[in-house]
Amino acid sequence: MTRRATARGAERTSLHGERADVVICGASFAGLAVARELAFGDDPPDVLVLDRYEIGERQTSACAVPTPWMAAMGVEGAARQELPGMSFSTPHGRARYRLPWSWTAFDYRTLCELLWEQCGDARFETAVVHGRTGDVVHTDRGDVTAPLLVDAAGWRRVLADPHVQPPEATLSRGLEVHPHDDGGTDLDVWLDRDLVRRGYGWSVPAAGERRVGALSYDPHDRVKEPTRAMAARLDVEAVRYQGNWFPHALRAATEDTVFCVGDSAGHCFPLSGEGIRTAFYFGIACGRELSAVAEGRRTRAEALSRYAAFHERHRPAFRRAAWLQRLIPALPPPVLSLLLRALGAQFLVDRAFGWYLEQAHPRAAHGRTPAPVVSPPR
Numbered sequence: 001m002t003r004r005a006t007a008r009g010a011e012r013t014s015l016h017g018e019r020a021d022v023v024i025c026g027a028s029f030a031g032l033a034v035a036r037e038l039a040f041g042d043d044p045p046d047v048l049v050l051d052r053y054e055i056g057e058r059q060t061s062a063c064a065v066p067t068p069w070m071a072a073m074g075v076e077g078a079a080r081q082e083l084p085g086m087s088f089s090t091p092h093g094r095a096r097y098r099l100p101w102s103w104t105a106f107d108y109r110t111l112c113e114l115l116w117e118q119c120g121d122a123r124f125e126t127a128v129v130h131g132r133t134g135d136v137v138h139t140d141r142g143d144v145t146a147p148l149l150v151d152a153a154g155w156r157r158v159l160a161d162p163h164v165q166p167p168e169a170t171l172s173r174g175l176e177v178h179p180h181d182d183g184g185t186d187l188d189v190w191l192d193r194d195l196v197r198r199g200y201g202w203s204v205p206a207a208g209e210r211r212v213g214a215l216s217y218d219p220h221d222r223v224k225e226p227t228r229a230m231a232a233r234l235d236v237e238a239v240r241y242q243g244n245w246f247p248h249a250l251r252a253a254t255e256d257t258v259f260c261v262g263d264s265a266g267h268c269f270p271l272s273g274e275g276i277r278t279a280f281y282f283g284i285a286c287g288r289e290l291s292a293v294a295e296g297r298r299t300r301a302e303a304l305s306r307y308a309a310f311h312e313r314h315r316p317a318f319r320r321a322a323w324l325q326r327l328i329p330a331l332p333p334p335v336l337s338l339l340l341r342a343l344g345a346q347f348l349v350d351r352a353f354g355w356y357l358e359q360a361h362p363r364a365a366h367g368r369t370p371a372p373v374v375s376p377p378r
Ligand SMILES: Cc1cc2nc3c(=O)[nH]c(=O)nc-3n(C[C@H](O)[C@H](O)[C@H](O)COP(=O)(O)OP(=O)(O)OC[C@H]3O[C@@H](n4cnc5c(N)ncnc54)[C@H](O)[C@@H]3O)c2cc1C
Pocket: 025, 026, 027, 028, 029, 030, 031, 050, 051, 052, 053, 058, 060, 061, 062, 063, 064, 065, 127, 128, 129, 130, 152, 153, 154, 155, 156, 158, 173, 174, 175, 176, 213, 242, 243, 244, 245, 246, 261, 262, 263, 264, 268, 273, 274, 275, 276, 277, 279
């Protein structure tokens, strides 16, 4: 069971009339990346971060990122297990790839706490955000105001249109279980239509725990049965469920005074459903634009337009991944198996996964943050 840490009842005082230079809605990967980047500015603004839960309270994913991003964000202390390879299994065989970089499975709460420690004097309050009118954010604890607003509230996107309603939206859905288990050394993926029609199953070992789940690119398809089937296949207990929707298409990055970051802007990469490093990456870009406004180097309008242009520059890569997301489930399984084996040549793996990392590379964190340490290929 998830431990509830969020202050309730009389402990929740009113926030009505509260003002800040920047209000960030959402204190997960995207929101904390923005707040952290703002703290690195020459003249950090007054930042108020809001979330309906305490920081780190609700794990939102299998928590695997390319290892170089752990150092880039100064969160190596949250690492649980490094995963040097990936395997892809189909009903016709298995291909194992040695990656040019590794994955790291991390502890969600520790990672969020380590990010928050880097957020300087930013304030945090638990509050449910209902929406906004102009610069005013409406919450269950009253209205708060800021000239700069960040929507980092995930797929629901609480401050900007369009309000997203599953299943009639460009969303995928994922569900996983977290049994205690010491098995596995790689990030394993199953492409099997008997398991999930359009999507995949996975196993992410995390030192003493395994995150086993399934995702469907079609939001109409349920994922509970595929997740249970994955657990049975791996002979682990189907316990401690967690799941969510996540986007597989970019949305508008800005709406009048609002900057959208992470799943709120559709930054989760199609095909892989990987949205943590992209939340970091776009969060850093957004934080830098907001710093420039706070320091008087840019107007708000300039920052909004520069951030929107940065987001748009990534559209071709997201389109390419979305195309693969449509193509791969449509390939006859024997053809897919042959392709996966053929792509296992090391120079092709290096090229494909090098391109993939390049789309949201940890070097983006260079400058005001510790330089990333890239693991040598094994
Ligand atoms: C089962 C599953 C496994 C996944 N595994 C991985 C993985 O291993 N690696 C990877 O890179 N990606 C993974 N993803 C995708 C990844 O979880 C998301 O892309 C990522 O969490 C996006 O980060 P975010 O900060 O934008 O949004 P979120 O992590 O969803 O955070 C949004 C925050 O906003 C808060 N919030 C929401 N609404 C409100 C409101 N109204 N008021 C106040 N606060 C609010 C939430 O409490 C939350 O803290 C997975 C997704 C699923 C469903």
